[in-house]
Amino acid sequence: MADKTQHRSHMPLRETDMRSETTVLQVKDLTVTFGRGRKAFNVIESLSFEVRAGETLGLVGESGSGKSMTAAALMGLLPWGGKISSGSVQLGNTEITRLSNAALRAARGREIGMIFQNPLSSLNPSLTVAQQIAEPYRLYCGATDQAARAHALQLLQEVGVPDAERRLDDYPHQFSGGMRQRVMIAMALTCKPRLLIADEPTTALDVINQAQILRLIQRLQKEHGMAVIFITHDLSLVAEYAQKVMVLYAGKTVEQGPAEAFFRAPRHPYSQALLHAIPRLFNTGERLGDIDGLPPRPQEFPVGCRFAERCPAVTPECLQAYPTRQGEVHHFYCIHPVRGAA
Amino acid sequence: MSDWLKVQQVDVRFNLGEGGLLRQNQGTVHALSDISFGLERGQTIGLIGESGSGKSTLGRAILHLVRPSSGAVHLDGTNLTALSEKQIRPFRQQMQMVFQDPFDSMNARMTVGQIIMEPLLLQHIGRAGERRQKAEALLDRMGLDRRAMNRYPGQYSGGQRQRIAIARALTTDPQLLVLDEPTSGLDVSMQARILNLLRDLQSEMGLSYIFISHDLGAVSYLAQRIMVLYLGRVVEIAPTCALISNAAHPYTASLMDALPPMVRQGETAHLPPPVGEPPSSVNPSSGCAFHTRCPKAQPRCGSERPLLQNVAEGHQVACHFPLERVDRLQSSQPTGTTG
Numbered sequence: 001m002a003d004k005t006q007h008r009s010h011m012p013l014r015e016t017d018m019r020s021e022t023t024v025l026q027v028k029d030l031t032v033t034f035g036r037g038r039k040a041f042n043v044i045e046s047l048s049f050e051v052r053a054g055e056t057l058g059l060v061g062e063s064g065s066g067k068s069m070t071a072a073a074l075m076g077l078l079p080w081g082g083k084i085s086s087g088s089v090q091l092g093n094t095e096i097t098r099l100s101n102a103a104l105r106a107a108r109g110r111e112i113g114m115i116f117q118n119p120l121s122s123l124n125p126s127l128t129v130a131q132q133i134a135e136p137y138r139l140y141c142g143a144t145d146q147a148a149r150a151h152a153l154q155l156l157q158e159v160g161v162p163d164a165e166r167r168l169d170d171y172p173h174q175f176s177g178g179m180r181q182r183v184m185i186a187m188a189l190t191c192k193p194r195l196l197i198a199d200e201p202t203t204a205l206d207v208i209n210q211a212q213i214l215r216l217i218q219r220l221q222k223e224h225g226m227a228v229i230f231i232t233h234d235l236s237l238v239a240e241y242a243q244k245v246m247v248l249y250a251g252k253t254v255e256q257g258p259a260e261a262f263f264r265a266p267r268h269p270y271s272q273a274l275l276h277a278i279p280r281l282f283n284t285g286e287r288l289g290d291i292d293g294l295p296p297r298p299q300e301f302p303v304g305c306r307f308a309e310r311c312p313a314v315t316p317e318c319l320q321a322y323p324t325r326q327g328e329v330h331h332f333y334c335i336h337p338v339r340g341a342a
Numbered sequence: 343m344s345d346w347l348k349v350q351q352v353d354v355r356f357n358l359g360e361g362g363l364l365r366q367n368q369g370t371v372h373a374l375s376d377i378s379f380g381l382e383r384g385q386t387i388g389l390i391g392e393s394g395s396g397k398s399t400l401g402r403a404i405l406h407l408v409r410p411s412s413g414a415v416h417l418d419g420t421n422l423t424a425l426s427e428k429q430i431r432p433f434r435q436q437m438q439m440v441f442q443d444p445f446d447s448m449n450a451r452m453t454v455g456q457i458i459m460e461p462l463l464l465q466h467i468g469r470a471g472e473r474r475q476k477a478e479a480l481l482d483r484m485g486l487d488r489r490a491m492n493r494y495p496g497q498y499s500g501g502q503r504q505r506i507a508i509a510r511a512l513t514t515d516p517q518l519l520v521l522d523e524p525t526s527g528l529d530v531s532m533q534a535r536i537l538n539l540l541r542d543l544q545s546e547m548g549l550s551y552i553f554i555s556h557d558l559g560a561v562s563y564l565a566q567r568i569m570v571l572y573l574g575r576v577v578e579i580a581p582t583c584a585l586i587s588n589a590a591h592p593y594t595a596s597l598m599d600a601l602p603p604m605v606r607q608g609e610t611a612h613l614p615p616p617v618g619e620p621p622s623s624v625n626p627s628s629g630c631a632f633h634t635r636c637p638k639a640q641p642r643c644g645s646e647r648p649l650l651q652n653v654a655e656g657h658q659v660a661c662h663f664p665l666e667r668v669d670r671l672q673s674s675q676p677t678g679t680t681g
Binding site: 177207236239292 | 499533560562596601607
């Protein structure tokens with residue numbers, strides 16, 4: 001945490017600071033449903049959050065918690081059979097749940113950039129890096145081929161690809177994992193998006209590449225004043241890079257709030273469990289906290305607390321109904337919250 | 343030296359282009375150079391490094407899945423490197439490997455039962471019924487349902503699959519497991535379960551582990567000693583506690599600095615993560631391999647290769663300008679733990 005304030009303090013004052021007051025994305029009661037009629041089931045339910053310019057929201061959960069589905073819903077890229085069944089998603093002043101496909105595509109291309117976990121499977125192997133970075137710039141920003149190429153070069157330099165001019169005409173397979181992820185970032189930044197969604201951007205990378213990539217995103221965020229949604233399963237990374245935290249479990253928010261308050265005193269047993277699962281360098285030989293079992297499948301979500309089956313503090317009441325919200329800015333959904341500091 | 347496993351000056355080199363269309367040697371990849379270390383029974387050594395550092399190759403060379411080009415590997419007094427492929431086979435039962443990606447390392451068309459029993463079948467151990475019993479007992483121990491025997495790996499999550507892979511590795515009652523990034527594709531909570539399981543298995547069965555990873559946090563949880571590799575060479579080797587509290591090589595220090603503050607807890611030497619990527623291991627330069635990325639590099643580093651030297655009991659580092667103990671004392675106070 002100290003690290004973060006340090007970074008902030010030597011950040012120059014500029015126009016991005018004025019923009020940091022503006023809300024870039026506001027999501028209210030977002031629910032995504034698959035199937036119809038009796039077979040319908042929700043994969044995410046009643047998620048609400050907002051991200052301001054220059055701010056990072058850490059979206060945390062295990063695989064299957066609905067974090068990638070949330071990103072897909074924001075992008076209008078839900079898999080076949082899935083739809084936003086209620087709630088609103090406001091990007092700037094535009095309600096994107098009501099846009100036509102074409103209008104949504106244009107808004108997405110210009111306003112939202114996205115980085116995925118596996119750059120090799122999300123880059124086109126048969127196009128050069130220059131072609132891929134330049135494409136959105138031509139499509140959504142109306143640039144000429146020449147201007148787009150010059151822009152691609154500038155972006156590659158900005159994300160720290162060495163020898164960028166020579167590498168413009170290379171294909172994705174000619175880059176290493178870390179460099180490929182930089183190409184993805186360059187591509188996501190082409191149209192200077194207001195919102196960047198980074199879905200597990202460093203899971204496939206080693207520690208050094210991870211630090212390089214996350215610090216790069218942080219730097220670019222400051223320079224461009226972007227809002228960032230950082231999707232990860234690793235709370236130690238959220239503690240370093242995010243100002244807000246939202247912990248998802250089985251499609252629902254279990255705890256949410258400013259990073260500082262959250263890490264000072266995480267209240268939900270699931271948040272605690274995620275924190276105790278992280279191996280630290282100076283461990284005292286104490287056992288890592290592990291959570292037995294698996295999260296329930298969306299078709300089998302229980303009426304009560306969804307974590308109840310795996311929770312160490314479970315009581316019969318937990319199974320009766322979904323716990324009500326407790327707390328204001330930093331809030332959580334649990335009848336038996338963890339007391340005091342972590 | 344009463345080490346149970348002894349690795350002595352192991353080199354692994356691959357010739358490029360040999361036997362290819364043009365049949366000319368285009369250079370030699372020095373995958374590993376001059377690697378030596380020992381491991382006692384029931385202990386864990388961690389191998390740390392970036393992709394391309396040679397840590398996986400070292401794991402394979404120890405099992406002789408890749409033959410060392412020179413040097414020797416002794417297991418319980420036997421020089422494996424001097425044995426023929428046929429003579430090595432019985433030793434393979436004692437040494438097993440768990441691979442990084444449980445999706446790639448399992449045949450999707452075999453049932454979990456077949457996968458777990460395969461090593462026994464290949465080594466002609468036991469009768470069908472006995473093999474089945476063994477596999478079921480291992481599934482129980484891994485915390486998996488016995489019904490898994492007739493299911494396919496595709497029906498399981500990454501964490502469950504990794505437990506199946508561990509069960510498969512344990513069927514021949516090995517004494518040594520080479521764990522090649524066993525948790526790197528997993529969620530933090532799954533990783534914790536696998537690490538705890540490995541720790542329990544070690545104390546129950548007296549297993550020795552070679553734990554390969556790029557994650558110092560996970561390695562320090564299991565290993566008593568850690569060896570840091572860079573471009574196929576040992577840059578630092580030390581007891582875990584000494585390494586994390588007194589990292590002497592700038593590369594080790596920057597690996598630690600790359601960790602999130604929550605994981606590294608205390609302060610580090612504040613070396614920025616190295617820029618760029620490791621140089622090619624084809625015909626490497628004569629100097630220190632890390633000098634191109636090292637924040638502390640001097641002209642000497644580019645021309646003269648540093649040798650491993652003792653900086654403390656059991657703590658060796660290959661650097662002309664190891665981080666000063668004074669720096670380290672100032673910068674490595676762990677907070678609120680007994681480091």
